[in-house]
Amino acid sequence: MTSEDRPSEIDKLFEEDKAKLCEYNLNDAVLVSEIFSKTGLIDLLVKRSQISGLLLDQLGMMSAAFDHFYLPKIHRAELVAPNVNDVIISEHAAGGYVVEPIPGIYHDVIVLDFKSLYPSIIQSFKIDPVSRLFSHIGTITTPEGYKFSASLHFLPGFINELMKKRIEASKVGDVHLSQAIKILMNSFYGVMGSNGCRFYHPHLPTAITGTGKWLLLQSKDYLHKQGYEVIYGDTDSLFVKLKEGEGDDAKTNGERIASELNDYWKKRLKDEFSVTSFLELEFEKYYSRFVLTPLRGGEQGAKKRYAGLLKINGQEELEFVGMEFVRSDWTKLAKEFQVQLYMKVFNDEDVRDWIRNVVNKVNRGGYDDKLVYRKRLRKEIDEYQKSGPPHVRAARMINKTSGTVEYVITKRGPVPIELTHGDLDYQHYIEKQLKPIADSVLGLLGESFDSIIKSPQLDFFD
Template sequence: MADILDGFLITRQWSDITDTTGNTHLQLSFWLTTCQGPVLLRYINQPAVFFIESNYIEQARYILSSHIPKNSWNDKPITLKTFQGNAIHAVYFNQQRFLYDARRLLKEQGIVPLEADIQPTDRFLMERFITGAFSISGTFLQKNGFLETINPKVKPSRYQPSYTILSLDIETAITGNQLYSIGLISTCSPTPQQTQQYVFMLGNNDCHTTKPDYLYFCHDEAALMTQFISTVQTIDPDIIIGWNVINFDFRFLQRVADRLHIPLKLGRNNTLLDWRQSRTNSEHYILTLPGRLVLDGIDTLKSATYSFESFSLEKVANEVLQRGKLIQSEDNRGKEITQLFEQDKEALAAYNLEDCQLVWDIFQATELIEFAIERAQLTGLAMDRFGGSVAAFDNRYLPRLHRAGYIAPNIPDNPQGVGSPGGYVMDSFPGIYNHVLVLDFKSLYPSIIRTFKIDPLGLIKGIESCQTTPKADKTETSIENKETFVPGFNGAVFSKQENILPDIIGELWAARDEAKLHNHTAMSQAIKILMNSFYGVLGTPGCRFFDYRLPSSITLRGHFILYETKALIEQKGYQVIYGDTDSVFVSLKGYHPNIAPDTIKDIGKQLAKALNQWWANYLYQEYKIESYLEIQFETHFKRFIMPTIRGSEKGSKKRYAGLAINKNNESELIFKGLETVRTDWTPLARKFQRELYRRIFHNEPYQDYIRSLIADIYAGDNDQLLIYRKRIRRRLVDYQKNIPPHVQAAKLAELRRQQANKPPKYHRGGWIEYCLTTSGPEPVEYLQSPLDYDLYIERQIMPIADSILHFLDTSFSEIIDKQIGLFD
């Protein structure tokens, strides 16, 4: 039937196939979710394409004719040109593998094809401005559980998808040689409260008692795997979620399936899993499951900029959901799971199912599915692809560049000027202050790009017209025609009319404002991440548009803006005590400590308004451009400390703390870069800093608190808070000289485990908990020696205390010495 459907992209694949007539061609396959269920779009006889400068085409034809089958490729001139103004030929292939062969052959002869690195599926979508949602017009045929259409017409749409979601978790023997059970929870995004639950367990219902409805016993692994595969195909999920689900659960299931010679057909249309090994880590794999997304909770949280001390399911669940696994002992968990498998399979099933539930609840609480959808719609990246900021930039930029008449350059082989100047960080004025305002430029780097027309195409057009040359003097380029061009730095000049990126920023900016207006948190966060990635993309030599004049024109402009803003504020009689990239910290000297918070807020808002007006006037008069710079009154600190660098009188940078006043005029302690927010300090040190600063900020007594804490430490009352937790980032054997304390503890733990016939735990890295003892660092699980309290006080308590006490003309030693003196 001929019809029109809206859908959202799930997976994309390309393949070189041979049809029934023996002809080979490139096929593109796109799986979508729609209101009528899954849909497969197949595009057959699709050309693969790259581009060659026309002055090389004759040589290229000779090379290709000698190695690529005659009827497998052709070329033709097109109207696009390079950034240098050279004419272009497009070269088409009927198979992607021939394109790869041709790319290699031409490079060997010194001819470098352009845009030869773009996957055919990505090119198909980007040239149609399709990212996530699109409308399909074609003839749909009913297949086994899905609709299929061949070579339909497509265009972008605003379709909002719903998904069938499957949370997956497996339980195995601690030795890794046997599968115990597979847990599944299935739900649909419009009705997440309605779930189906399954646990497939190896064994029999030996006790003949009434078992839970979700528990299914299987007499052997083959039966367990067969029932699992059948259930997945019946549920037919769009998305499968889990915790380390690809590199543990699915890898384990693949090994079991291979051992049993069972095809692991978990994809739609009974397709197999497609594995690719990571280029940088031989133990890390990338999984494609045709027709289904696989989203790992850890990677998805990180991509959404969530941060946790540990990304273990137990730790994240406790922090997000305030509950954890049913078996909480990490070191003995494997042993307890085996014990449950042997003695209480129903309890193991409950544990397995709860892990599935924890993953699903975390995804719901953090809106990860919604975030992944919005990120895909914005970037054009697959929902299960993390990172990829350069590819996301290409997806949005290249189709507009082509329509402007240009082909993109390749990634530079030997880029010049890598490492543009960073954000401007002012010298700070250390001390304790009353009433500090933080004024923050909203998305400073995106707003600089938009305001000053910073853009790869705009740069090419600007230097072409103004005949400027690259420099490294970090000064603004001198030009006469400011009606048509905007000066950058280091010889950069940008066209006001012929540019692309400022408009992309403008569209995203408007979309984010709309999202924030309607409280669409996931959308707002996805847009923020994308906009802020553009500066990094332009500054990386892995970007095809890299030119050091682009990122330096952003950061050096930021330096000027922050420096000038500081001067403007100080002209009004205030003191700027610190500034960092896009923020300035303003001290309101002379105001009473207990002045009404609303009065301070009014000062901050009026100051921000005056600065925005000044910048609007200045930029129009100086450059004839509209200002998109927007400084906002961000925070009022009733009390604020800017510490010194340890062991110095010089003010620190990126480290401060304060008592902030929120919108409801309630106080809140804020720490930046200090020990409280650093995981390499013990919980006691962090707790101590928060309480000490709180007391001082509120003008409460603090000397007795310090003395009492020291007494408690020596009494052993805080031993559970004196545990370090640190990550081992390399293999233990790689640490040979200058072995840090946490690695010493890990090596001792491995020795003890070996003596107890336990498997290695830290030999490939990981997280270690340890204490400092009178015998040196020891792992918590094998702690034998007394804790070295003097060392803890010297390294953990005294530095924190003195960081604030010296502003009060006292010190940790002076306070403690008085305590000791009482007993002399």
């Protein structure tokens, strides 16, 4: 039975064939159990429960996990914890910092990643609720001017313990324990800045994100002085263009650069802040070709949006981040067009004739089976406004009230695929599906989609 027919089919089986309904329910339970077994989901949840002190059905309550660890420490230190109802939210911390992307098509780009950046900042600068309270004792000052105690703190030591457990888990191949520890450690930053945490104070998360921003920018400056160009950065990662010839042994050079940066930070944090650096940069990946696209209609780089040709064990693999290929609401035509276009660009092929041929084939109906949009109804159909987005209008035509709507754009507007749709609006697909994808990279080549398809050599719009 299909997902849409399931409720009515179950009701029918209950009335007419209870044995078959039992068989269906049993098979359903077996399938779910097999999914849990294959993914290791239950083991992961159990490991998270064990290290956080939360019951399985409470694992999303990270403030409670923080209390589970922190309250006993507070009480043993003869301190009184605040009541969560007395917390007054004064400001929200900024998110992770993004280094402005420099649009372009590049050769030989590596990604350097700060391993567990926020937990390691907490360790290095002793960022902690009690440490902030006693910041006048053995004062440590962060790059942004926030003060903490070098000797009175609990959270940095707990993270040290978790880090050791994670290393041990990795050594014995316990991936679920390792992941559970990672989830818990990464929650501390957000918890200390949330209104559900009794230890909330705006300086705690702001000190962490402010230090993270400083580390990215100062790392960028260091690399620039070494002759490297940082073309992008996001929260805990730096995208670095290698020097001429270094791409031939990208892994070795990437690991060398990461090691040099780690040494730099150990010395600088000791000299300037009198703290031990727990920061660890590591070489993450290498792109033989890489593209950062500009914002649509502008020259500024688009954040969290790039593509690259990865080298993994000698094999090439195209990776998209934040682009149409990874989004579910773009057509198959658009996704395939994007993959082929970027592969051609990365291989330095001329794309003009190829683009004209794709447009010609669209107009001739050669891609009709790839023009279907798929979008889910996220609320009851009656909750949408009368006009509504295209998938809602299509759903109303067949009285569909839930699930995923499959539809095409015709000259009459959106039409569900269940109804006749012989008057497809090819111009819509060319303008809304092909053109945005093409122009995001063609501008970097001094070309545009319109100039290519309106070339006097061919005119497919007559």
